[in-house]
Amino acid sequence: MTPKVQVRAPGKINLALHVGPPRPDGYHPLATLFQAVSLYEEVLAEAADDVTLTIHGRGADLPTDATNLAVRAAQLLRETSGVERGVSLTLTKEVPVAGGMAGGSADAAATLLACDQLWGTGLGREELAELAGELGADVPFALTGLSAMGTGRGDLLTPVMSRGTYHWVLAVQAEGLSTPAVFREFDALRGFSPDGAARGGGVPGAHSGGGADVAGADSAGGAGEAPRVDPALLSALLSADPLVLARHLSNDLQEPALELRPELGDVLAAADRAGALAAVVSGSGPTVAALALDAPHAASVAGVMRAAEVAGEILTVTGPVPGARVLEHVHGR
Ligand code: C5P
The missing domain is CATH 3.30.70.890 (GHMP kinase, C-terminal domain)
Incomplete structure (x- = not known):
């Protein structure tokens, strides 16, 4: 049987989003309160020789080449961990595409975790979070979920206590x-x-x-x-x-x-x-x-x-x- 790992990661909404003037690198300093919500991106990662991507659900017309954040996540993990194997990724998207809910970021987060498990890279959550931050400002939050305050570009997270649903x-x-x-x-x-x-x-x-x-x-x-x-x-x-x-x-x-x-x-x-x-x-x-x-x-x-x-x-x-x-x-x- 082909080794495989299935992971899901949630989309988010921002309960508050305060934005400062752009920094020299073009990013804006943020102070935001993220809440992860019950719309999910699912990634099936199967052992393969190369890195490939297929998309189901929303966004079936999105690029599946190296411009896709999920492919970039797999490649970044491969380079960082020195793994020489590939992965066949199948993405099933529920989060709206370009909707302000970090669907692409959830794809990247799910891919990082799925490939980490599939390849047995042995990276901890902290190292994955660091790679997540390199991929995009919202990717670290898709890894951690729940409620968190984001500062910096939105990628520096502080968990926040929240009661109720x-x-x-x-x-x-x-x-x-x-x-x-x-x-x-x-x-x-x-x-x-x-x-x-x-x-x-x-x-x-x-x-x-x-x-x-x-x-x-x-x-x-x-x-x-x-x-x-x-x-x-x-x-x-x-x-x-x-x-x-x-x-x-x-x-x-x-x-x-x-x-x-x-x-x-x-x-x-x-x-x-x-x-x-x-x-x-x-x-x-x-x-x-x-x-x-x-x-x-x-x-x-x-x-x-x-x-x-x-x-x-x-x-x-x-x-x-x-x-x-x-x-x-x-x-x-
Ligand atoms: O990090 P990510 O690729 O998700 O950001 C997409 C774009 O959004 C950035 O290239 C930038 O133009 C803008 N952005 C920003 N300040 C942030 C986060 C994103 O200006 N804190």
């Missing part, structure tokens, strides 16, 4: 948004040039700090202040009360995403009319996450939003859920 309605758009394009629009709206210098001193309320911080007050600080996650959001997650959490959802990328995709305004309005507790664009969008009280309320909000025909697809999910995990490992002989 939250019920979300996701409005998924047929066409995704480019993350770099949304960050560029953010820079244009705030008067930042892409190399990190503020044009004309920036605009009122813009962040002008170079780094990202962990604790402290509200993120909309003045000159020199780093983006920060509001401690009230951390307390809200301990309350297990969606009514409390609803007051603390925020996203600095929502305005640029709306600028590029004005129809998202209709989605947010539809969520409000449908009785959602609050709604926010996830990450760089265009997926909108609407918070519900419980499972029956989520079903009701989803029904009303579906009837409003503001999105290609309306899904219900829960969070937080664990990060990448092995579902099956057949050792073969």
